[in-house]
Amino acid sequence: MLIIPNFQTLQKNLASCSAANVERAFAAKRCSLNDLSALLSPAADPFLPQLAGLSKKITLHRFGRTTQMYGPIYLSNYCTNRCAYCGFSADNRIHRRCLTLEEAETEADILHQRGFNHILLVSGEARKTLDVEYLEALAGRLRGRFASISIEVQPLSCPEYKRLFAAGITAVAVYQETYDRPLYNRVHLSGKKCDYDYRLNTPTRAGEAGMREIGIGALLGLGDWRAEGMALGHHLAWLRKKFWRTAFTVSFPRLRPAAGEFEPLVHVTERDLSHLIFALRIFDPDVGLLLSTREEARYRDGMLGLGPTRYSAGSCTAPGGYANPEQQGEQFSVGDHRTLAEVCEKIRAHGLDPVYKDWDPIFQVVT
Template identity: 65%
Template sequence: MFTIPEFPALQEAVSRATEAEIVQALHSERPGLAGLAALLSPAAEPHLGAMAKRSGAITSQRFGRTIQVYAPVYLSSFCANRCAYCGFSADNIMERRVLTFAEAEREAMILHQRGFNHLLLVSGEAPAKVGVDYLEEIALRLRDRFAALSIEVQPLATEEYARLFRAGITSVAVYQETYDREMYKQVHLGGPKADFDYRLESPSRVAAAGMREVGIGALLGLSDWRAEGLALGLHLAWLRKQYWRTGLTVSFPRMRPAQGEFKPLQPVSERNLSQMIFALRMFDPDVGLYLSTREEARYRDGMIGLGPTRYSAGSCTAPGGYGQEDAGGEQFEVGDSRSLAEVSSAIQKKGFDPVRKDWDAVFQIRGDGQQAA
């Protein structure tokens, strides 16, 4: 079982880096955890240009000049949790909606017509509204029309993840939100999500179920981002060792305006975010790194080729929002509202290829014994 050190110990590790340790990490093929701590440290900030160059070179070597593009489909805004920072929190008075199967299928096909082949199915954490039966039916309806289907929903049991894998889901994102146990208690005020350890163990259950890929991440703005970065590295390294056949990704969601008007407790700048991305790229050259539409278009364009390998586009965070422009109940405000064509154009202008088709899917064997579409 993965265990996380006490958060103050992580903060101490990233605060004591020396110039020599930073330089060594910059020139090391695999910096290791000590090197990651050095690269995340305040003392590494003057080296940000060198970090960007190194991160870009590693990304090019491992991923070529491709960037995968995807879009989220929000299935429901119902949630059983009382999370202080989230627009879907059960404490917020808002319009709540769960899509019917036909509505979810219609939303997905709107995105398909716009050119998307990778979908992330998202919902608030309300098993009574969006349970395994519901998710399985959605997957069965969509799996032969899309190259890849991912989910970001409530944590599930291993056998439930295995069931969804057989239905056509190939990737699961489960973000810890914060690895700071004390802060976790302060912002998760009620509901199943208040169980820190069960959530921490979720990526392991995903991998044990045979999922092709598992994604982790921390919500930036709740606690010390440098220590969160080191915690992500520790978690990533543990998963890599225990489940070496499973693909791994990391997301970097920075807090965005949402209903409830929760303000970041420890704001994270674009410069901070960049340092975190570069450090984790050098630490794990093969991990997929997401940069979502939470970020502004200007920043996302500037990061093309420097570390991130997956970009969302044309995102709407309200259930039914693609087919109904005035749909209410969004989870948060997006920072980059450009369409797939506009994001793809920006990627191409930098000399990169926006990938809309997951060619590896032809090698994926589903639980029913059939090749994936």
């Protein structure tokens, strides 16, 4: 059974790490959870250049000089949850919209024309407007055009994931937001998302359904980022043991300005974010690490090749925002406004190859 240690335990372990523990973790053949604790601890702060160096080396060795590109499509901003930090929160007075299948297809076509081959379908949680039938039907329309289709929607049941897998959706991303249970309960005010355990076990259900790839993550700006990093390490290690046929990714979304005027509960600096990314890379050399357009261009350019392996570009977080750039109702305001072509130019300038296609629907037997 998946058990994430409570934050007090994680924080106590982090606080007890010394520089010697950090040095030991650097020299370890395989980075254990104890080593990860050392790498994430305050004792590791002065070692940030060494963390970056090792993370860069491991990333180059495992992924080569490549960065994979993906594009999100926001399908709906209806949401029945009230989450203190989210622009889509049911309380917020924003322009609400759920794309029709035709409108969603138009958005996908635009991304396809721009050169995207890997797409991520995103929505708030409102089953009345966007359910499994909708996603199944949309996947049916899109699967011939894209190398892979991933979803970041409300948590679903295992049979529902099976249906979507059969329809051509191969990856599921679901972020715990915060692994700190009491804090989770505080920021999730009402709605189905209040159930910490149901959300925590969502990657497990997706794995049991045979999804090829599962993404986990923590929203940075809610809890102690070091402890969130440890919780991610625990979650990832557990999932790897249980689903050895599945690939995994981790995201590190930092809270961005959004409707509702929520102020981050903790300040996570670029240095902290980088620290977290480097430590996770050292802990798991094979995991895909995402760095979205939440971060600004300068930071994303700087991080190229140091740990992250997947970048989005030209993203719009309002449903219908690609066809109509004036569209209101975004989840958050993005930090990097450059087009795919502009981002790819920078990637090439860093000596990396932007990879547009790294999968093929032929793997999928569509029934």
